[in-house]
Amino acid sequence: MDTIIAALPYLMAGLKVTLYIFFFSIIFGFLVGLVTALMRLTSIKPLNWIAKVFVDIVRGTPFIVQLFFIYFGLNGLDFISLDRTVAGILTVSLNAGAYFSEIIRAGIQSIDKGQTEAARSLGLTQAHTMRFIVLPQAFRRMLPTITNQSIISFKDTSLLSIIGIADIVQKGKVQASTTFQPFEIWLTVGVIYFIVIYLLSVLASFVERRFVLR
């Protein structure tokens, strides 16, 4: 027990880094997902193609390879220099973005065509229709799947410790090797992850209940 109490401040410092990276990754990831989903749905062929290739590449390769490619691979080029935190956020954002892209695309396509027709028949532009009619309804439907992907991405951040980011897993490694009590330390790390993810899902179901009333 003493070991755990002594290790907690370090682990909490690591959790802060994990949450920080997660926060920015989800925001950027959602934006990447939204933009690429809209690219998939336009009638402009090159944009469809770029978005599809992006999603296919991310889905077709392991997260760890994406991380190594961005941090070691891109940094190996003379004209690129990425801080490890930037590389970490970039990798999680792009990875989550590809999955968000498919979720958002499916959400948009699930909205009845009649909604768009009604809005357009009133003289609203395509952009207005997307913003005020389709996306708000699609977003409500997407919430559970978005929550799910966010939790997966949250757990993916644990892999960033491999490139030396001082997240909770990295801190756990240090604590486990300095205290020689890996059982207590990794149990604590696991419990912390569990609690944070539980709180995230409680928050998500609260948001869902607020929005999915209709």
Add this chain to the structure above:
Amino acid sequence: MTLIQVQNLKKSFGELEVLKDINVAIQEREVVCVIGPSGSGKSTFLRCLNRLEDITGGHVIIDGQDITDPKLDINKIRQNVGMVFQQFNLFPHMTVLQNIMLAPMKLGKGDKESLEKKALELLAKVGLSDKAKGYPGELSGGQKQRVAIARALAMDPKIMLFDEPTSALDPEVVGDVLAVMKQLAVEGMTMVVVTHEMGFAREVGDRVIFMDGGYIVEENIPKELFGNPQEVRTQAFLSKVL
């Protein structure tokens, strides 16, 4: 004055030719009912009038402007052409009032207060003043359709298009919707109504168009078309539905 002029209108979905050669002129304040068997192209014809369907060939001239011209801003035309759908297509995430006010708000038709006042007047007109703060999911089919009519009217259209507005309704509420439409007709709205309600077509229509196989087979004043149809196909159709 001619508000809608349709010349040699053709519409195909891939290989399937749905409208073959439609020619018709509709005057201001005229109420034209379009009847015909399912698959005759009557809904497609209506949807070409505000270009919800891409037009394959010919011309559709609305209030002097050819909407087949690709350079034309179709959104401007649509602001003057209201449409009511069989499936209502109300926006379920907005209140009844928001449904009615959205388009005029976003298209700069006035300030919030005056638009709200107008929306409430329209709701009163369709007999649903008490539903302003409700959501579409709380309304019956007949109420939904009347809100949809109010929503279309909020843009002050010159023309109203109705695509089988009562086909998805329970029989006992059809009358409420038809009454609102009749009131509009009396007030002088130019209307094109695709319908199966022969009673409405006979009573309210100035002219009835019978379509079959992608053509206008016959058109006449209701009394003549229903009482004395000239074409064999019209006679066959009417003998089944009347």
